[in-house]
Amino acid sequence: MLTTNATSQSFQGTPHIAAGRTVAITRSIELPGFTMGFDRDEEIFGEGETADFIYRVVKGAVRVTRLLDDGRRLISAFYLPGDVFGLEMGEAHSATAEAIVESEIGLVKRVAIDRAAGQDRATIDALWALTARELRNAQDHLLMLGRRNAAEKVGLFLVDIAQRSGSGSEVLLPMSRLDIADFLGLTIETVSRTMTQLERDGIIAMQGCRRIRLLDMSALEHA
Amino acid sequence: MLTTNATSQSFQGTPHIAAGRTVAITRSIELPGFTMGFDRDEEIFGEGETADFIYRVVKGAVRVTRLLDDGRRLISAFYLPGDVFGLEMGEAHSATAEAIVESEIGLVKRVAIDRAAGQDRATIDALWALTARELRNAQDHLLMLGRRNAAEKVGLFLVDIAQRSGSGSEVLLPMSRLDIADFLGLTIETVSRTMTQLERDGIIAMQGCRRIRLLDMSALEHA
DNA sequence: CGTTTTTTTGAGAGCGGTCAATGATGGTGG
DNA sequence: CCACCATCATTGACCGCTCTCAAAAAAACG
Numbered sequence: 001m002l003t004t005n006a007t008s009q010s011f012q013g014t015p016h017i018a019a020g021r022t023v024a025i026t027r028s029i030e031l032p033g034f035t036m037g038f039d040r041d042e043e044i045f046g047e048g049e050t051a052d053f054i055y056r057v058v059k060g061a062v063r064v065t066r067l068l069d070d071g072r073r074l075i076s077a078f079y080l081p082g083d084v085f086g087l088e089m090g091e092a093h094s095a096t097a098e099a100i101v102e103s104e105i106g107l108v109k110r111v112a113i114d115r116a117a118g119q120d121r122a123t124i125d126a127l128w129a130l131t132a133r134e135l136r137n138a139q140d141h142l143l144m145l146g147r148r149n150a151a152e153k154v155g156l157f158l159v160d161i162a163q164r165s166g167s168g169s170e171v172l173l174p175m176s177r178l179d180i181a182d183f184l185g186l187t188i189e190t191v192s193r194t195m196t197q198l199e200r201d202g203i204i205a206m207q208g209c210r211r212i213r214l215l216d217m218s219a220l221e222h223a
Numbered sequence: 224m225l226t227t228n229a230t231s232q233s234f235q236g237t238p239h240i241a242a243g244r245t246v247a248i249t250r251s252i253e254l255p256g257f258t259m260g261f262d263r264d265e266e267i268f269g270e271g272e273t274a275d276f277i278y279r280v281v282k283g284a285v286r287v288t289r290l291l292d293d294g295r296r297l298i299s300a301f302y303l304p305g306d307v308f309g310l311e312m313g314e315a316h317s318a319t320a321e322a323i324v325e326s327e328i329g330l331v332k333r334v335a336i337d338r339a340a341g342q343d344r345a346t347i348d349a350l351w352a353l354t355a356r357e358l359r360n361a362q363d364h365l366l367m368l369g370r371r372n373a374a375e376k377v378g379l380f381l382v383d384i385a386q387r388s389g390s391g392s393e394v395l396l397p398m399s400r401l402d403i404a405d406f407l408g409l410t411i412e413t414v415s416r417t418m419t420q421l422e423r424d425g426i427i428a429m430q431g432c433r434r435i436r437l438l439d440m441s442a443l444e445h446a
Numbered sequence: 447c448g449t450t451t452t453t454t455t456g457a458g459a460g461c462g463g464t465c466a467a468t469g470a471t472g473g474t475g476g
Numbered sequence: 477c478c479a480c481c482a483t484c485a486t487t488g489a490c491c492g493c494t495c496t497c498a499a500a501a502a503a504a505c506g
Binding site: 399400401411412414415416418419432 | 484485486487
């Protein structure tokens with residue numbers, strides 16, 4: 001875990017913080033904000049910190065984690081370009097967000113959002129819709145975890161990532177096996193073994209452990 | 224599964240439908256609505272049906288279920304008196320709700336809610352807060368399912384129900400072992416065995432399979 | 447190119463699932 | 477009120493999946 005000292009770092013040659021722009025929260029809602037670069041494994045916000053911003057992935061990938069009391073880690077969601085995260089109803093963040101790879105993140109101040117929401121019904125509805133989308137994601141996650149074997153979990157996960165990254169049947173996983181395991185409630189070994197088995201069965205093909213080609217989508221979804 | 228023909232049934236001697244009253248959606252928000260009685264295992268709404276109402280448990284208990292394609296059943300939440308459920312962002316219900324025991328449910332028409340929300344910011348915020356609460360419940364559920372053994376799951380479940388029913392350390396479970404199993408991602412046999420073991424360990428005491436006394440709360444939470 | 451981290455593979459054990467039988471519970475009708 | 481039956485819960489034996497521990501292979505990094 002790296003210490004967060006965002007301002008001292010740079011991102012792909014661009015200034016670390018690009019101020020004075022607007023950030024899209026939904027397709028129609030844009031608010032004044034700025035962009036920030038984060039290195040691999042760098043913390044974006046921590047559990048318990050004051051939730052002063054909401055965030056949007058411009059480029060890269062983000063994981064949101066919660067630590068159980070006994071040290072086990074639970075990944076509640078992955079966020080890909082276009083996804084909004086970090087919206088809280090309470091004062092503080094209820095989980096930690098970290099960049100999975102070098103990422104570019106848009107930030108909007110919460111006070112700016114609250115101000116806009118006070119004047120504009122459309123903004124309220126957009127924020128509400130974001131909460132509802134998070135709810136749906138959590139419920140889909142529950143469906144993925146509830147009484148399914150490892151092959152089903154990994155299969156559904158790959159299909160989900162493929163659809164969301166919109167790259168057809170060719171997936172480039174940004175996250176490690178450990179991330180996948182903590183997301184699916186499995187161990188790295190089981191994730192690895194399952195992928196090997198899916199490849200043996202001709203359901204996927206791997207070129208390196210991150211580049212996956214989905215050969216048989218229906219087999220992935222139904223077992 | 225019983226067929227739903229609510230108007231032809233009665234509930235504990237009171238008329239099945241009591242019209243012309245108001246139903247509390249939150250502590251401060253009350254809207255015109257009515258109350259309806261449901262028998263044990265009676266469907267309140269079904270997956271795919273138009274979401275014309277939102278619901279509140281007045282008395283009894285409700286389960287919300289989703290059926291996986293292969294027939295497995297997943298319980299996404301239990302609702303106890305005071306809890307609101309059935310609020311959807313889309314047109315249709317994404318899950319099925321059934322009364323676990325004979326229950327009294329308050330209903331408010333969605334058009335009435337939308338009308339109130341159009342005029343009153345407090346109502347919008349209340350509805351948004353309800354969605355956020357559902358999200359938190361789903362995330363807590365994820366925490367309960369993620370990489371925990373049966374004893375941890377059952378322990379956390381019992382503590383949760385005890386706290387929500389507010390009856391101290393004496394819990395009267397409205398739901399069957401099958402309901403608990405489908406909620407925790409276990410089988411009835413494992414739930415049963417786990418309860419027996421918790422009793423042997425002196426962590427709980429059972430008077431019948433529904434009446435549970437929680438003797439050691441911290442042991443329940445941490446294993 | 448060497449070092450560190452991540453991934454893969456293997457062997458063994460344990461937890462929870464499956465199948466099956468017994469025991470408890472509750473509702474119904476005689 | 478009790479006998480009967482249907483449903484639900486418990487218990488047991490066994491098996492398979494996933495975890496654990498361990499080591500080798502591959503990839504990422506400086």
